[in-house]
Amino acid sequence: MSDFLEVTDVFTHFETPRGQVRAVDGVTFTLERGKTLGIVGESGSGKTILSRTIMGLLPTRGTVRGGTIRYKGEEIQGRAPSEMRDIWGKQMAMIFQDPMSSLNPLMKIGMQIAEPLIHNLDMPKDQALATAKRLLDDVRIPESVKRLNQYPHELSGGMRQRVMIAIALACGPNLLLADEPTTALDVTVQAQILDLLREQRQDRNMSMILVTHDLGVVAGHTDEIAVMYGGKIVEKAPTDGLFKNMLMPYTAALLESIPKMNRPSHTRLTTIPGRPPDLVSPPAGCRFAPRCPAAQERCHSEEPPLFSAGSPGHVYACWYPVGSPVYREAIERRAKETV
Amino acid sequence: MSAITKKRDWPTVLAAAWLIGLTILAFTADYLPFIRGYAESSPEGIGFSKGPFTSFLLGSDQLGRDVFARCIYGAQISLRIALFSIIIGTVVGGTLGMVAGFFGKASDRAISAFTDVMLAFPPIVIAILVTGRFDALRKNSEAFSWLSRTWSITFVLSILAIAPLARIVRAQTLSISQREFVLAARSLGARNGRVLVREILPNLVPAMVSVIFTGVAVLLIAEGGLAFLGYSIELPTPTWGRLIAENRNFIREAWWGTIMPCVMLFATVLSFNVLGDRIARRFDIREAAL
Numbered sequence: 286m287s288d289f290l291e292v293t294d295v296f297t298h299f300e301t302p303r304g305q306v307r308a309v310d311g312v313t314f315t316l317e318r319g320k321t322l323g324i325v326g327e328s329g330s331g332k333t334i335l336s337r338t339i340m341g342l343l344p345t346r347g348t349v350r351g352g353t354i355r356y357k358g359e360e361i362q363g364r365a366p367s368e369m370r371d372i373w374g375k376q377m378a379m380i381f382q383d384p385m386s387s388l389n390p391l392m393k394i395g396m397q398i399a400e401p402l403i404h405n406l407d408m409p410k411d412q413a414l415a416t417a418k419r420l421l422d423d424v425r426i427p428e429s430v431k432r433l434n435q436y437p438h439e440l441s442g443g444m445r446q447r448v449m450i451a452i453a454l455a456c457g458p459n460l461l462l463a464d465e466p467t468t469a470l471d472v473t474v475q476a477q478i479l480d481l482l483r484e485q486r487q488d489r490n491m492s493m494i495l496v497t498h499d500l501g502v503v504a505g506h507t508d509e510i511a512v513m514y515g516g517k518i519v520e521k522a523p524t525d526g527l528f529k530n531m532l533m534p535y536t537a538a539l540l541e542s543i544p545k546m547n548r549p550s551h552t553r554l555t556t557i558p559g560r561p562p563d564l565v566s567p568p569a570g571c572r573f574a575p576r577c578p579a580a581q582e583r584c585h586s587e588e589p590p591l592f593s594a595g596s597p598g599h600v601y602a603c604w605y606p607v608g609s610p611v612y613r614e615a616i617e618r619r620a621k622e623t624v
Numbered sequence: 625m626s627a628i629t630k631k632r633d634w635p636t637v638l639a640a641a642w643l644i645g646l647t648i649l650a651f652t653a654d655y656l657p658f659i660r661g662y663a664e665s666s667p668e669g670i671g672f673s674k675g676p677f678t679s680f681l682l683g684s685d686q687l688g689r690d691v692f693a694r695c696i697y698g699a700q701i702s703l704r705i706a707l708f709s710i711i712i713g714t715v716v717g718g719t720l721g722m723v724a725g726f727f728g729k730a731s732d733r734a735i736s737a738f739t740d741v742m743l744a745f746p747p748i749v750i751a752i753l754v755t756g757r758f759d760a761l762r763k764n765s766e767a768f769s770w771l772s773r774t775w776s777i778t779f780v781l782s783i784l785a786i787a788p789l790a791r792i793v794r795a796q797t798l799s800i801s802q803r804e805f806v807l808a809a810r811s812l813g814a815r816n817g818r819v820l821v822r823e824i825l826p827n828l829v830p831a832m833v834s835v836i837f838t839g840v841a842v843l844l845i846a847e848g849g850l851a852f853l854g855y856s857i858e859l860p861t862p863t864w865g866r867l868i869a870e871n872r873n874f875i876r877e878a879w880w881g882t883i884m885p886c887v888m889l890f891a892t893v894l895s896f897n898v899l900g901d902r903i904a905r906r907f908d909i910r911e912a913a914l
Contacts, residue, residue, distance in 0.1 A: 340811060342807060342810060342811055346729075366810075370813045370815070371813075373810070373811055373812060373813035374811070374812040374813040375813070377811075378811065378812065379808070379811040381804050381807070381808055382804075383804055386803055386804040386805060387804040387805050387807075387808045388805050388808070389805045389809070389822075389823055389826070389827070390805075390827065391826040391827055391829075392822070392823075392826070400812075400814075400822070401812040401813065401814075404813070404814070404818070405812070405813050449808070452808070452812065453812075455812075456812070
């Protein structure tokens with residue numbers, strides 16, 4: 286049943302004047318029909334490039350792609366745009382980060398939703414507009430008939446993201462890639478949009494890849510989480526399992542850096558020191574080692590493979606995972622030094 | 625919106641009124657009793673003998689023709705040349721710019737090299753060379769007998785308009801095609817042609833309208849400059865530039881012969897600029913609210 290989407294050893298490198306940027310560097314995962322995978326990582330970890338690689342929406346110039354992406358058993362990695370057109374919209378659709386700029390400012394909402402219907406599914410215009418109205422109802426936009434004739438600037442950010450979702454859903458895709466769909470929205474609207482996405486996913490039996498930098502966003506809305514760092518997946522686990530037992534120090538650090546409600550006010554926010562690795566010349570060993578609180582000599586010289594943890598489906602890339610004796614000792618020593 | 629409509633924007637209203645009025649006058653001149661006939665020589669006005677606001681509205685010229693009537697007929701030719709050349713320039717330059725900005729690579733290099741070369745040439749030199757060539761072509765070949773001076777000047781000016789327009793459109797296309805909605809359209813399976821026509825072209829229009837308006841103003845001046853240098857429509861057809869040029873020797877005795885067409889040209893160029901500017905600002909507000 287794991288042949289819905291299989292991503293194996295995918296890499297995407299960009300040729301730049303400084304050298305080759307390894308934006309995505311050997312990523313492997315599978316996604317089942319109807320499930321949601323969350324991809325989490327900070328800026329520059331390659332998560333957006335990974336989702337664009339799966340969609341095949343990358344600039345052609347200076348891009349080196351490799352590995353295999355099998356969608357419903359068919360290889361789609363490296364296909365020309367003309368071959369991808371059967372997949373775009375009808376099989377896979379994408380929701381972008383910024384609803385302010387992802388709608389054409391000079392086209393009415395109705396036409397923007399109807400266009401892919403007219404051109405991908407050969408629907409007549411009036412029928413496409415009727416479908417557009419239904420889609421607007423589906424994504425809970427009030428007064429949908431009036432909205433069809435409005436322009437994007439007449440709608441709020443949250444509304445526009447709903448319109449984007451309606452457009453993405455229009456041709457009935459089986460896989461929805463949401464690239465930080467809530468980053469540009471305020472917190473109350475975020476929850477609504479995520480609930481809407483979940484609901485639509487369940488109604489339509491879609492799979493979804495939810496890309497975000499916010500562990501809080503993926504926590505309640507995914508079946509599985511992959512944490513990316515420096516172009517690689519460093520920990521992957523079913524959502525429940527990950528939050529119960531995180532093994533990669535980076536995942537733990539990400540969770541630590543979320544402000545907590547139960548701490549007294551004016552508590553210093555915990556941050557991850559340092560910066561994400563330079564993807565032109567990444568560190569020799571573990572890419573997180575330079576910023577890791579428990580890094581040992583081995584971490585700097587030897588890159589850890591993906592180990593399997595006890596629970597099924599949980600993998601992590603760390604020599605001394607959270608909870609191991611070496612890790613605990615290193616943290617204790619560090620705590621003493623700083624005091 | 626209400627704040628804008630309540631307070632009338634007088635410069636815009638005046639500019640629009642001037643342009644509309646002038647266009648109507650120019651293209652109906654043959655049917656208007658107060659213009660028709662006055663463009664022909666009349667014995668009572670010979671030798672600049674009548675000043676403005678006499679029986680000759682803006683005075684008479686050396687041959688006893690009414691300067692006002694000449695100016696209006698001149699407007700006919702000047703406006704026609706400027707409008708046609710901006711249209712040709714926009715279509716050709718716009719297409720080149722969109723191709724260069726959208727497809728990039730070799731097409732961009734070729735088109736950018738072409739526009740750079742065009743912009744490096746002094747425009748007056750190109751204009752003089754090309755009108756000369758066109759004249760020779762018309763005289764030597766039957767197939768080009770339609771190529772009157774009116775058309776050759778139009779073509780010269782459109783050649784001059786192509787390069788700057790192509791540049792602006794290229795830059796705009798580059799920035800628009802990086803916008804997320806273009807990627808979004810692609811992700812839904814839109815082809816290049818669709819993306820260009822439905823996503824990029826409409827978004828070019830706001831910027832282009834204001835550029836076109838300013839461009840018309842520049843071309844009007846350029847036509848005047850060419851006429852001033854003697855590269856103009858055959859006698860006796862007037863254009864503003866020719867009127868200014870042919871009466872300037874008598875500016876001491878009869879200022880109206882030169883100054884009146886200058887005022888006409890000035891007011892028209894100013895109007896086009898004001899309108900272009902207002903349109904640009906209008907669209908800016910919309911973009912900012914986005």
